[in-house]
Amino acid sequence: xxxxxxxxxxxxxxxxxxxxxxxxxxxxxxxxxxxxxxxxxxxxxxxxxxxxxxxxxxxxxxxxxxxxxxxxxxxxxxxxxxxxxxxxxxxxxxxxxxxxxxxxxxxxxxxxxxxxxxxxxxxxxxxxxxxxxxxxxxxxxxxxxxxxxxxxxxxxxxxxxxxxxxxxxxxxxxxxxxxxxxxxxxxxxxxxxxxxxxxxxxxxxx
Numbered sequence: 001x002x003x004x005x006x007x008x009x010x011x012x013x014x015x016x017x018x019x020x021x022x023x024x025x026x027x028x029x030x031x032x033x034x035x036x037x038x039x040x041x042x043x044x045x046x047x048x049x050x051x052x053x054x055x056x057x058x059x060x061x062x063x064x065x066x067x068x069x070x071x072x073x074x075x076x077x078x079x080x081x082x083x084x085x086x087x088x089x090x091x092x093x094x095x096x097x098x099x100x101x102x103x104x105x106x107x108x109x110x111x112x113x114x115x116x117x118x119x120x121x122x123x124x125x126x127x128x129x130x131x132x133x134x135x136x137x138x139x140x141x142x143x144x145x146x147x148x149x150x151x152x153x154x155x156x157x158x159x160x161x162x163x164x165x166x167x168x169x170x171x172x173x174x175x176x177x178x179x180x181x182x183x184x185x186x187x188x189x190x191x192x193x194x195x196x197x198x199x200x201x202x203x204x205x206x
Contacts, residue, residue: 003099004071005092006080007062007135008040015061016040016088020078021070038063040089044135046196059135064094094133102129102138102194104201109187111205121174121181122162123203125190131167132194140170143189144179152176 008016018038041061048054065071074080075091083089104127110120123142131154132138138154152172157163162173170192174181191200 002067002096003064003094004067004075005062005064005094005133006040006083007090007092008042008060009088009090010042010060011087013042015042016083018063018074018079018083020074021065021068038065040083062135064099092134097129098133099195100129101197102192102199103127104190104192104199107190107201107203108206109203111183111186121179121186123170123172123177123187123190125170125172125192125201126168127170127192127199128168130170130192130194131165136195138165138192138194140172141191141193142172142177142179142187143191144185145188146185148179148185150177150179 006018016039018040021038040063043061044056044059045053045061046056071080075084080089080091084091104125106124106126108124110122110124112120125140130138139151140154140157141149141151143149154165157165157170157172157176160173160176162171163176164171177187179185179187186205187203189200189202191198
């Protein structure tokens, strides 16, 4: 299902209240319903693997909403519209399936004696849902034979002239991952994290 993401602009401190959204939460002990206030937090908050709330101070806070009638009305002429007009939030449409977990179909490293040195020992990953929805940024962790690791962001990979980062393909040149290009320390494993969800795979040499 498509969703609407509200992202805190961090132009002012504090969480932002969206108080014109009815979520139909039952109020106990009465069998009726009431408006559940919704907040766009200043920093990103999420549940970790242990079910505990963590705060990521490197990212602005955001909330994903199902486009119900109340949400659409708020976006058109309500609190959401007012906050967006004031520059306090950014509103992003999230396509159906965009927040699904990433998958890795293949992960290879070119260890052949390539005639084009810029391609030699590059790492190529093919999969799905590899790109995060803003403000999340995907990361790739490469592990080498000696257990050393390097973490690269999608932004860094895309910025490299020989790098590629799309929803279905990642290419990391050897000059970017920095491991040896003489078969002494080839890449053995990769982990791609998108939208705070991680996929892992062993790397095959080609």
